[in-house]
Amino acid sequence: MEIKYWAATDVGRKRSHNEDNFLVDKTLNLFVVADGMGGHASGEVASAMAVHTIREVIFTERHLFDNFVDDDPAAHIEISTLLEYAVHAACASIFRKAQQEPEKRGMGTTVVVLLIIGRRGFIAYVGDSRIYLLRNGIVYPLTEDHSLMNELIRSGKLNPEEFAGSPYANFKNAMTRAVGVHEHVEVDILDFEVLPGDSFLLCSDGLYEYLEGSDIASNLALPNIEEIPGRFIDLANSRGGKDNITALVVQLPQAADTPGRAAELNFTIETLRRLPLMRQLSYQQLCKVMTISRMRPFERGEAISREGTPGGELCAVLEGDIRLTRHGREYAIIHAGQHFGEIDLIDTTHRTLTAAALSDGRLLVIERRDFYDILHRDAHLAVKLLWNLNQELSKRLLESTDALLKIRAQIGIKQPEAPEVDVDIIDEVDVEVAEITVVKKRDKDGEEIEELEASELVEV
Numbered sequence: 508m509e510i511k512y513w514a515a516t517d518v519g520r521k522r523s524h525n526e527d528n529f530l531v532d533k534t535l536n537l538f539v540v541a542d543g544m545g546g547h548a549s550g551e552v553a554s555a556m557a558v559h560t561i562r563e564v565i566f567t568e569r570h571l572f573d574n575f576v577d578d579d580p581a582a583h584i585e586i587s588t589l590l591e592y593a594v595h596a597a598c599a600s601i602f603r604k605a606q607q608e609p610e611k612r613g614m615g616t617t618v619v620v621l622l623i624i625g626r627r628g629f630i631a632y633v634g635d636s637r638i639y640l641l642r643n644g645i646v647y648p649l650t651e652d653h654s655l656m657n658e659l660i661r662s663g664k665l666n667p668e669e670f671a672g673s674p675y676a677n678f679k680n681a682m683t684r685a686v687g688v689h690e691h692v693e694v695d696i697l698d699f700e701v702l703p704g705d706s707f708l709l710c711s712d713g714l715y716e717y718l719e720g721s722d723i724a725s726n727l728a729l730p731n732i733e734e735i736p737g738r739f740i741d742l743a744n745s746r747g748g749k750d751n752i753t754a755l756v757v758q759l760p761q762a763a764d765t766p767g768r769a770a771e772l773n774f775t776i777e778t779l780r781r782l783p784l785m786r787q788l789s790y791q792q793l794c795k796v797m798t799i800s801r802m803r804p805f806e807r808g809e810a811i812s813r814e815g816t817p818g819g820e821l822c823a824v825l826e827g828d829i830r831l832t833r834h835g836r837e838y839a840i841i842h843a844g845q846h847f848g849e850i851d852l853i854d855t856t857h858r859t860l861t862a863a864a865l866s867d868g869r870l871l872v873i874e875r876r877d878f879y880d881i882l883h884r885d886a887h888l889a890v891k892l893l894w895n896l897n898q899e900l901s902k903r904l905l906e907s908t909d910a911l912l913k914i915r916a917q918i919g920i921k922q923p924e925a926p927e928v929d930v931d932i933i934d935e936v937d938v939e940v941a942e943i944t945v946v947k948k949r950d951k952d953g954e955e956i957e958e959l960e961a962s963e964l965v966e967v
Contacts, residue, residue: 510536510623514755515736519713520748526550527711527753530558535572536623537565540755542636542711544685545614549605553616553687556604557597561620564593577626583798586624587696590631594618594686594694598633601687615685619650619709621757628701631694633686637715641706641727643769646720647790649697649707653684661887680712695885699794702769703762710739713750717743732758775871778825782846783902784895792888799877803870805829811862811870818851818858819875827868831860843868849899852878 512533518525526543528551541557543550568589575582597618605611617634630638635652651657655678659665665673686692706727718739726738736754743752779785779793788796802825805811811829812818823846831838831847838860841847847862852875882889 509760511732511758511760512538512756513732513736514753515740516751516753517740517744517748519751520744522749522751524548524551525751526554527713527751528554528558529709529753529755530562531755532562532566535562535565535569537562538621538707538709538755538757539618540636540709540711540753541616541618541686542634542713542751542753543614543616544682545611549611549614550616552604552611553601553614556601557594557616557618557686560597560600561593561618564596565589565622572624575624575627580799583627583629583698586622586627586629587631587698590620590622590629591694591696594620594631594633595691598686598692599690602690605687613688615688617682617711618686621707621709623701623757623759626700628699628705630697630699633684633692633694634682635680636709636711639708639710639715639723639727641708641724642702642704643773644724644728645773646723646727649699649791649794651695651789651791653682653695655679655681655683658683697791697794698798700772701759702772703759704769705759707757708739709753709755709757711751711753713748713752714739714743714754716750717746727756727758732756775825778823778844778871781844782823783899784821784846784849784892786891786895788888788891792885792891795881795885795888796873797871799881800871800873803872805864805868805870807864807866809864811864812848812858812860814859814861815857818848818854818856821848821852821873821878822846822862823871823873825869825871828865829868830863830865832863833860840865849896850903851875852896 510533512531514529514531516525516527516529526545526548528541528543530539531537539558539561541554543552543554543557545553571585571589575586601614601616605614617636618632619634619636619638620629620631621638622629630649632638632650633653635654635657636650637652638649640647640649651661655675656670659673659675660667660670665675670676670679684692708723708727722742726735726742729735729738735756739754740752775797776790776793779796780788785793785796803822805827811822812820814833824841824843826843828843829841829847831841839847841862847860851858852873878892882892
């Protein structure tokens with residue numbers, strides 16, 4: 508697959524020197540952008556060290572690419588781990604240099620990395636530089652800023668409209684993570700399927716602060732890739748140019764079946780987005796869920812799962828209809844865009860329902876072990892998924908309670924009623940306590956029997 512790329516960087520209109528750096532290795536299909544920070548030109552040093560260290564680590568381990576299989580989850584994990592290690596190596600290297608040269612202490616850099624192998628794309632990122640994807644005319648952000656502003660918004664403490672008037676407004680560009688400021692850093696990783704015709708924009712904040720989604724879409728769609736980075740830079744400078752500006756554009760060649768496959772992926776993403784368990788997940792997080800999912804076709808009349816057998820799968824219906832039964836009785840009909848099996852994610856016992864296909868169709872299946880794995884790897888995603896799962900199970904509990912109450916009413920079982928007492932008309936209550944006397948008697952065999960008798964009432 509012949510991948511096209513072009514990049515440009517510019518100091519902007521307000522800065523005296525450029526602390527951005529980028530790197531392209533066409534033999535590895537590796538693309539990196541870094542935006543440095545630190546006084547005395549230290550930011551430029553940090554960003555340069557980052558892009559070159561990341562390339563060196565990946566080049567050294569390039570033998571991993573030889574046996575890469577697009578559909579092998581283990582291979583995906585191996586490459587993701589390599590990217591994460593490469594960023595960690597860059598972080599440690601920058602930190603050590605800063606410790607050796609006091610004037611560079613505190614220097615650091617953002618990093619966004621795109622690596623394309625076969626039909627998979629792998630992204631590693633730290634900081635607030637970004638990667639955008641243009642697919643089938645739609646722009647998708649593939650990274651999330653590690654900035655104070657974004658963390659406050661993502662945690663629900665502020666919404667975007669409130670930030671400008673908040674006490675944090677002066678810290679809009681403050682980052683919560685950067686490469687090299689500390690010896691270690693947390694790296695976010697994303698792997699996903701790439702399609703012929705996909706276009707990517709890797710950029711620093713000096714560019715995207717001036718862009719709308721329509722700007723990205725219209726420019727990435729231009730046929731001459733060599734013009735695109737320069738057009739982006741001109742656009743940012745014309746709108747202020749207050750920071751360094753870097754744009755790296757990557758384009759995959761078109762293929763005849765691209766629109767159909769792109770539409771299918773978009774449909775799958777939108778189906779996931781509508782599931783109660785996936786509420787409020789970002790596009791990146793939905794991509795992570797898709798990565799651990801597998802597609803399963805089914806035919807009319809097929810038994811998809813049986814009551815009493817081992818469980819452990821959440822199933823989202825992409826196409827078709829499925830009947831759920833319990834003890835031979837119909838429990839529910841599940842249509843496209845709905846799901847079943849969420850209890851299997853937490854219950855290790857056997858299935859409580861039988862699922863049978865009413866038509867041909869397709870399922871998206873998430874296994875319990877993969878669900879738990881993604882919870883361990885992504886804390887923000889884990890919070891959303893567990894909260895949504897809790898809400899869904901609470902809803903099911905309320906539905907079950909309401910159903911039981913209706914059944915009780917239908918068969919005439921009434922709740923015991925407490926006696927009514929008008930406390931307003933009770934002036935005084937006399938309580939009498941009985942003194943108990945133990946009386947010993949003998950039975951016909953001469954054995955003693957103890958009996959209790961109330962011998963006297965005492966008023967209190």
